[in-house]
Amino acid sequence: MRKFIIRRLLYAIPTLVGVSLITFLISRLAPGDPVRLVTFGATDLTPEAIEAIRKAYGLDRPLPLQYVEWVGKVVTGDFGNSLLYHQNAAKLIFDRVPNTLMLAATALLLQLLIGVPLGVIAALKRGSWIDGVVRLFGVVGHAVPTFWLGLVLIIVFAVQLRILPSQGVLTIGKDQWDIMDRLRHIILPAFVLALAGIANYSRYLRTETLDVINQDYIRTAHAKGLRERTVIAVHALRNALIPVVTALGGILAVLISGSLVIEQVFTWPGVGQLTYQAAIAKDYPVVMAGVMISSILLVVSYLLRDVVYALVDPRIKVG
Amino acid sequence: MEATAARVGTVGDTVPTRRAYAGLWSNAWYRLRHDKLTIAASVILFALIAISLAADVLAENVFAFRFEQQNLLGAYAKPTAEPLAYLFGADELGRSQVVRLLYGGRVSLAVGFLAAFVNLTIGVGVGLLAGYMRGRIDDIITWFITTLNSIPALYLLLIFSALFSPSPLTLIFVIGILFWTGIANFVRGQTFALREREFITAARTIGASHARIMVKHVLPNVLPLIFVLAAIDIGGIILAESALSYLGLGINPPTPSWGNLLSNASSYFVRAWWLVVSPGVMIFLTVLCLYLIGDGLRDALDPRLKGTH
Numbered sequence: 363m364r365k366f367i368i369r370r371l372l373y374a375i376p377t378l379v380g381v382s383l384i385t386f387l388i389s390r391l392a393p394g395d396p397v398r399l400v401t402f403g404a405t406d407l408t409p410e411a412i413e414a415i416r417k418a419y420g421l422d423r424p425l426p427l428q429y430v431e432w433v434g435k436v437v438t439g440d441f442g443n444s445l446l447y448h449q450n451a452a453k454l455i456f457d458r459v460p461n462t463l464m465l466a467a468t469a470l471l472l473q474l475l476i477g478v479p480l481g482v483i484a485a486l487k488r489g490s491w492i493d494g495v496v497r498l499f500g501v502v503g504h505a506v507p508t509f510w511l512g513l514v515l516i517i518v519f520a521v522q523l524r525i526l527p528s529q530g531v532l533t534i535g536k537d538q539w540d541i542m543d544r545l546r547h548i549i550l551p552a553f554v555l556a557l558a559g560i561a562n563y564s565r566y567l568r569t570e571t572l573d574v575i576n577q578d579y580i581r582t583a584h585a586k587g588l589r590e591r592t593v594i595a596v597h598a599l600r601n602a603l604i605p606v607v608t609a610l611g612g613i614l615a616v617l618i619s620g621s622l623v624i625e626q627v628f629t630w631p632g633v634g635q636l637t638y639q640a641a642i643a644k645d646y647p648v649v650m651a652g653v654m655i656s657s658i659l660l661v662v663s664y665l666l667r668d669v670v671y672a673l674v675d676p677r678i679k680v681g
Numbered sequence: 682m683e684a685t686a687a688r689v690g691t692v693g694d695t696v697p698t699r700r701a702y703a704g705l706w707s708n709a710w711y712r713l714r715h716d717k718l719t720i721a722a723s724v725i726l727f728a729l730i731a732i733s734l735a736a737d738v739l740a741e742n743v744f745a746f747r748f749e750q751q752n753l754l755g756a757y758a759k760p761t762a763e764p765l766a767y768l769f770g771a772d773e774l775g776r777s778q779v780v781r782l783l784y785g786g787r788v789s790l791a792v793g794f795l796a797a798f799v800n801l802t803i804g805v806g807v808g809l810l811a812g813y814m815r816g817r818i819d820d821i822i823t824w825f826i827t828t829l830n831s832i833p834a835l836y837l838l839l840i841f842s843a844l845f846s847p848s849p850l851t852l853i854f855v856i857g858i859l860f861w862t863g864i865a866n867f868v869r870g871q872t873f874a875l876r877e878r879e880f881i882t883a884a885r886t887i888g889a890s891h892a893r894i895m896v897k898h899v900l901p902n903v904l905p906l907i908f909v910l911a912a913i914d915i916g917g918i919i920l921a922e923s924a925l926s927y928l929g930l931g932i933n934p935p936t937p938s939w940g941n942l943l944s945n946a947s948s949y950f951v952r953a954w955w956l957v958v959s960p961g962v963m964i965f966l967t968v969l970c971l972y973l974i975g976d977g978l979r980d981a982l983d984p985r986l987k988g989t990h
Contacts (some may be wrong), residue, residue, distance in 0.1 A: 380828030
C-alpha cells in the first residue's frame with residue numbers, strides 16, 4: 363500500500379508542474395505590460411524608471427528563467443504580496459481554505475446521503491413511479507444552473523419566509539462553535555452545490571444496483587434464505603458502491619470548481635470568493651495563488667480517491 | 682461522461698431492436714421516432730432556437746419594443762399581458778424582459794453551439810492522434826489533459842476572462858480551447874479499441890497512410906457517439922457561460938445574455954423577483970432539452986448503453 367501511495371504521489375508531480383506552467387504563462391501572456399500593475403497605470407514614468415522596475419521584478423530576463431524563479435518562490439509558499447491588501451497572497455488564500463473545504467465536504471456528505479438511497483430505491487422499485495421520478499431527477503439535477511437555484515432559494519427561504527440566512531458562515535457576534543447557527547448558514551449553499559452530484563449518484567447507483575442484483579451471488583444469497591434486507595445491504599450494496607468511488611473524481615472537480623459561483627451567490631468567504639474578487643480587481647498574485655492552491659486541492663482529492671479505490675476494490679493490485 | 686460496459690436494458694424494451702437489413706443511422710432513426718421524450722425535447726429546443734433567431738421580427742411586430750428601449754415609467758413592472766412587451770415584467774429601466782430574453786437566447790445559444798464546435802474539433806483531433814499513435818505522443822497528450830483537468834474549470838475560465846475581458850467572439854474561443862478534454866478522452870479510448878480491429882490491419886496492409894486510416898477508417902466509427910457528446914457539451918457550455926456572465930466575466934451588457942440578465946436581476950430581486958425566474962427557466966429548459974436529446978441519441982445509436990449515464 364505504501365508503495366502504491368508513493369508511486370501515486372510521484373505521478374502528481376508532472377501534473378503540478380503543468381498546472382504551474384499554465385498559470386505562469388497565462389499571467390505573462392495577458393495583454394498589457396506587467397509594469398503597469400505595480401505603477402497602477404501611472405503615465406508620467408520616464409523610460410529609465412520603467413526599465414528600473416523591469417529589472418527590479420526580473421522582467422528583463424528570458425521567460426524560462428522567470429518561470430524557474432517564480433516556481434522556486436511558489437514552492438516556499440511565496441506568491442508575492444496582494445496588490446490590494448498588501449499581505450502575503452498565499453496566506454490570504456490559505457485562511458479561506460477551511461471554509462471552502464467545509465462547504466465541499468458538507469455537499470459531498472449530502473450527495474452520498476441523498477443520492478445513494480435514491481438510486482438504490484429506484485433500482486429495487488424498477489419501473490414504478492419512484493423509479494421514473496428518480497430517473498427524471500438524474501437529468502434535471504444536471505440541467506439546473508446552480509447559481510440561479512441559489513438565488514431562487516435565497517428569495518424563498520431568506521427573503522420571503524425569513525427562516526434561513528442568505529449569506530456568510532456565521533451570524534456576526536455568535537459564538538464560533540455555535541453548531542446550529544453554522545448549520546443554518548451552510549445548508550442552502552451546500553445543497554445547491556450538491557445538486558448535480560446527487561443526480562449523478564442516483565443515476566450511478568441505479569444502474570449499478572440493477573447490474574448487481576442480476577448476478578449469481580445475489581441469487582445464491584437469496585437461495586440461502588437470507589432476508590431481503592440483508593441481501594441488499596450486505597451483498598448488493600457493497601459491490602454497487604465500488605463505482606461510486608470512481609465517480610468521485612468528476613464530482614470533486616465539480617465541487618471545487620462549482621464552489622466558486624456558489625460562494626459568490628451566498629457571500630461565503632472561501633477560496634473561490636476571494637479569487638473571484640481578486641480577478642475583478644486584477645490583483646494577480648492572489649489570483650495566481652487561488653488558482654494554484656485550488657488546483658492542489660483537486661490533485662490531492664484525486665489522490666485520495668485513488669487510495670480509497672484501491673482499498674475498496676480488491677481487484678486493484680496494490681504495490 | 683464516460684461510457685461503461687454493456688448493461689441490462691431498462692426502459693423501452695418494447696421498441697423493436699435492430700432490424701437485419703437496416704444500417705446504423707436508419708436503425709437509430711427508427712428507434713428515435715418511438716422515443717417520445719427525445720422527440721418532445723427536440724421540438725422544444727428547435728422552438729427555442731427559432732424564436733431566438735426571429736428575435737428582430739418578434740420584437741418589432743409582436744411586442745413592439747426594441748431590446749434596448751427604455752420606459753422609466755414602466756420600471757419594475759410586474760408580468761402583464763397589457764402591454765404584451767411586459768409579459769415577463771420589466772427591469773429597472775423599464776426594458777422589456779421578454780424581448781431581452783429573446784436576444785439573450787441568441788447570444789447564449791450561439792456561444793453554446795460555436796464553442797462546442799471548437800471543442801469537438803480539438804477534442805476529436807487530439808483524441809484520434811493520442812489513441813492511434815500511442816507511445817510518446819499519447820503520453821504527452823495524456824499529461825496535458827490531466828493537467829488541464831486538475832485546474833478547476835471555473836478557475837481556469839476566471840483567469841482567462843479576467844485577463845482578456847472577452848467579447849462574445851473571444852469567449853467562444855476561450856471556452857472552445859479549454860473544455861475539450863472530456864471529448865478527447867472519450868475519442869482516445871474508442872480509438873484505442875478500434876485500432877486493434879481487423880479492418881484497420883487490412884487498411885494498413887494495403888499501404889494506407891496513418892492520416893488516411895485515422896480519417897477514413899477510425900473517425901467514421903467514432904462519429905455517431907460524438908453527436909451524443911456534442912449535445913451534452915453544448916448544454917454544459919451554456920451553463921458555464923451563464924455562470925460566467927452572472928459573475929460579470931462573460932458577456933457584458935448592453936449585449937443581453939441569459940447569464941447577465943440574471944446578474945442584473947439579482948441586484949433587484951427583493952423588488953422584482955420575477956426578473957430572476959425567467960432567465961433561469963430559459964437556461965434550465967434549453968440545457969435540459971440538450972441533455973435529454975443526448976441521452977435519447979445515445980440510446981438510439983447504441984442500445985447496449987441504455988440506462989448508463
